[in-house]
Amino acid sequence: MNNSGLFLIKNGHVIDPAQQIDRLGSVLIQDGAISGILGPNEDVAEADILDASGFIVCPGFIDLHCHLREPGFEYKETIASGTLAAAHGGFTTVCAMPNTNPVADTRATVDFVTSRANQDGAVRVLKIGAVTAGSRGERLVEMGELADAGVIGFSDDGLPVSNSNIMRQALSYSSTFGLPIINHCEERSLSLGSMTEGWVSNRLGLLGIPNSAEEVMVARDIGLAKLTGGRLHIAHASTAGTIELVSMAAQEGLSVTCEVTPHHLTLSEEAVLGDGHADRSFGPLGASAYDTNAKVAPPLRTRADVASLVQGLKEGSIDFIATDHAPHATVDKLTTFDKAASGISSLETALGSLMSLVHDGDITLQLLIEKLTAAPARFLGRNLGSLKSGSPADVTVFDPNKEWVVDPSAFVSKGKNTPLSGVALKGRIIATIVAGDVVYQQNG
């Protein structure tokens, strides 16, 4: 950047759902903050220029659910590699889940993440604290202290808060700080299997997980939110029943929100069958079956569930999109389906896969951007996710029509675990800007 401190993202299609802006124009940044949105072809003397003609210019994406793995699992991901992956995916803010080693259940661990993020982070990093010590589900963490350390909510993600009384106390106690309890809803006595229960699990001889494993806990938690008046957020909603329950709770005026991941919006249980089974055929399984990269918690669901999630996004019963980026080392997936780790490395493919919903006419581009920017910012209650003058200059520029083929070996994330390897996606990040600094720019 030159000495003027001026940076013009020029002649793009500017979409800012927070301000209901959807027009051609240029975004002017000064000293790390948004200065304003100019008309097309307006020139600013001495400004650095990023030519965005033909591209979408929107607020930087916010991901309220990802796993950066540090401390403890640096072989899977680090704060440096994870935030770089975020930058490549157009995310300017990511929120680190606390299931590290040690679990982020004390101020010391949260502060470690903060300092590491300040030092190594390519994008903004927010923290989520654990609900219970060690995420063991037994005793609440010192929520007041973690709130002081800046956490934006509490979650034992990776695991549910199984004990109903602990969940009740968590919802009640956290309401003092106005922070949500983010629950990974999974009734574990019902989820002994490794994929969705149905025709694919039967075909593969894998023990299935019924949708009810998620729904019974969602229903329980809504009951507890009603009882306590606490703030409940359902992580990675994956079933039609969950969407129905959450929208009923919202209609009742309860403080219940939910998120959905790109993979649950775009992939179904058939992905586990491997190559050539997209048409849900009963053809031979062959060597590519049991794709461990399609193993994730909650599991990829039926096509009917996928359709319900897309519908929920359209109707507003789903509050925002979060990636649940869950990087794993190759060795964690290089085994049988039952033994493989759960999770998908998704920061770098999120936009491309979500854009398929736009290209297929399922949702509008404006809605997609809203669910990645203004909506999560609203949940956070922070001045992010908008191009309003004076806001931090977090901006994402992408080409909605650029086709590319997913090559996990080219990921900057350490996690190469994606079921999308070799899949052609349409929609690619051109540049990611955090507080006025270009943290990613596509070459060529």
Next chain:
Amino acid sequence: MTQIGEVAEPNVLKSIPSPHLPARRHCLDLDDYSRQEIEAVLQNATVMKDVMHREIRKVPALRGKSIVTLFYEPSTRTRVSFEQAGKILSADVINVSSSGSSAEKGESLYNTALTLQSMEADIIIVRHPDSGAPNFLARHLNASIINAGDGSHAHPTQALVDLYTMASHADRLEGLRVAIVGDIQHSRVARSNLWGLTKMGASVVLCAPPTLMPIDFLGGHHSRSNNPFTSVEIETSIERALEGADVVMALRLQKERQDAGNLPSLREYSRLYGLTPKLLEKARTSVIVMHPGPMNEGVEIDPAVAHGPMSVIEEQVANGVAVRMAVLYGLVPATRHRD
């Protein structure tokens, strides 16, 4: 003397056209076998049986080939019959089991497999508690993989043994009414038999308490497109399942099912689903009774049935070697081209 590949003695298998075994790299399940290929394997098994009754039980088909049996679960009949089959075909057979190998030290399946690959195993015969382990090996290794039973997924050679045993008693597989009774949900034998029997045109009825029947079978699997199992009947009453059956196959009931809550007790299971002489009266008078073994006599099958006149259970075991020889022989073209 009959040569391998020729039509054998007059037999129910005689109507089968002259066998031609296509080159096959792996045997993972019967889902990728055509009806013709299954017929060819059964017919070659008849020839192999003849080989087994020779004075010198040895043919050179797999001479110079090395076979590794890699068993992560206990097994007597499957492992021994594969070993025997390999030896009669002149292969060098090495047995590896999870206990006593590096697997016990926590070595991953992948690394164990790579070790076997560096030792130039031509054929790896794998049994594993996890569904899909053979597919995993087939994905990563050059060797031919034979599935000797993986989790609840598949046990193709057992299904071929069962088809062979049925074919040697009935005059046809087409239209044969086969009742499979027991823990369908967790049964790799049932799943592979379902493929085999469906391809051969048999009519199959699956019978289990609803807690041991896959939810997809209970919940209208018929509606799915390309579903090869639309003719399969689902029954929770054993009386109805056995009606008019030509073949009744009882499945082993794992004792863990009681602890897992699938069943109130083994006693109740035995009372409701145990195969008794009285229940068999519902079936055809010519009915044969099968069991993939090992049996829990007194649970899924009454000893009087297991060892009674309708039982062909020992025959199944005896056929195991010949059928597995035929399967190994079917891989020969695949292993040969590596020379």
